Amino acid sequence: MNSSLNDHATTSAVPEQPAHHEPEHERAAIAALGHELRALVDATVRTAASPDTLHRVTDGVRSLTRQLTGRRRARAEIPSVDEFPGGVRMYSPVTGAGSPLAPPMRVTPADGGVAGTCVLGKAHEGPPGYGHGGMSAMLLDELMGWACVAAGTPAMTVSLQLRYHRPVPLDTPLRAFAQVTGVEDRRVSVGGVITTEEDHATVLVAADGVFVSPDPDRARALFPSLPGT
Numbered sequence: 188m189n190s191s192l193n194d195h196a197t198t199s200a201v202p203e204q205p206a207h208h209e210p211e212h213e214r215a216a217i218a219a220l221g222h223e224l225r226a227l228v229d230a231t232v233r234t235a236a237s238p239d240t241l242h243r244v245t246d247g248v249r250s251l252t253r254q255l256t257g258r259r260r261a262r263a264e265i266p267s268v269d270e271f272p273g274g275v276r277m278y279s280p281v282t283g284a285g286s287p288l289a290p291p292m293r294v295t296p297a298d299g300g301v302a303g304t305c306v307l308g309k310a311h312e313g314p315p316g317y318g319h320g321g322m323s324a325m326l327l328d329e330l331m332g333w334a335c336v337a338a339g340t341p342a343m344t345v346s347l348q349l350r351y352h353r354p355v356p357l358d359t360p361l362r363a364f365a366q367v368t369g370v371e372d373r374r375v376s377v378g379g380v381i382t383t384e385e386d387h388a389t390v391l392v393a394a395d396g397v398f399v400s401p402d403p404d405r406a407r408a409l410f411p412s413l414p415g416t
């Protein structure tokens with residue numbers, strides 16, 4: 188890990204990006220960096236390396252960060268590689284293949300709703316060996332948002348209630364499921380659960396949420412770079 192970081196650090200700066208890339212080509216590059224960053228985050232929170240090693244790695248990482256040059260996305264700008272709402276989100280902290288924070292969760296259609304699969308690691312730890320409660324809330328919030336999209340009513344969370352029945356184990360394949368349970372005007376009721384992949388019957392965390400589809404004026408104000416707003 189250390190030597191490879193230093194190898195990268197001593198290479199010349201990455202050239203500026205040309206104006207246009209095929210989205211798939213760009214997504215593959217973003218996902219590759221995301222994968223390596225997640226490995227770095229995991230190694231960082233698991234290591235027992237000496238302070239000298241940590242300082243050396245710090246220098247290498249600082250040097251790598253300086254290579255990410257070029258234009259920076261503005262606050263509300265939607266990345267050109269994304270499909271918002273309801274599609275690919277490369278930097279989502281839950282599903283984004285390019286995010287060092289994301290497990291990342293893989294979302295697929297499932298009986299009457301959507302399923303999400305992922306493994307939480309040490310970086311997502313709450314109690315020793317188990318997932319942070321906020322992480323479970325984040326997984327469910329996002330998946331419940333996907334359930335709204337799948338039901339044809341993209342919406343934002345206005346209320347999320349969680350019940351933590353059992354701790355969520357780290358380093359264990361997990362399965363989340365979410366489905367819309369009711370729609371009343373712009374208000375969408377959604378339920379969600381987290382179980383392990385091995386045992387779908389034992390609910391670890393359950394959630395009930397209310398999501399609201401913003402009215403068109405509000406959507407325009409919130410997402411000015413969204414096509415069609």
Ligand SMILES: CCCCCCCC(=O)SCCNC(=O)CCNC(=O)[C@H](O)C(C)(C)COP(=O)(O)OP(=O)(O)OC[C@H]1O[C@@H](n2cnc3c(N)ncnc32)[C@H](O)[C@@H]1OP(=O)(O)O
Nearest residue numbers: 273328329332333336343344345346397399400401402405
């Ligand atoms: C595809 C994957 C997506 C992943 C995203 C995951 C989900 C997220 O994390 S979203 C981010 C977190 N959520 C937010 O930031 C939302 C913050 N809230 C808002 O911006 C606004 O409330 C917004 C835009 C949702 C709705 O605003 P607006 O369009 O003006 O609606 P508003 O008139 O206030 O409310 C509409 C209806 O919902 C109801 N409502 C509002 N809040 C609540 C609530 N907490 N509980 C129940 N009902 C509510 C209102 O009473 C109203 O009902 P009625 O018409 O009967 O009076």
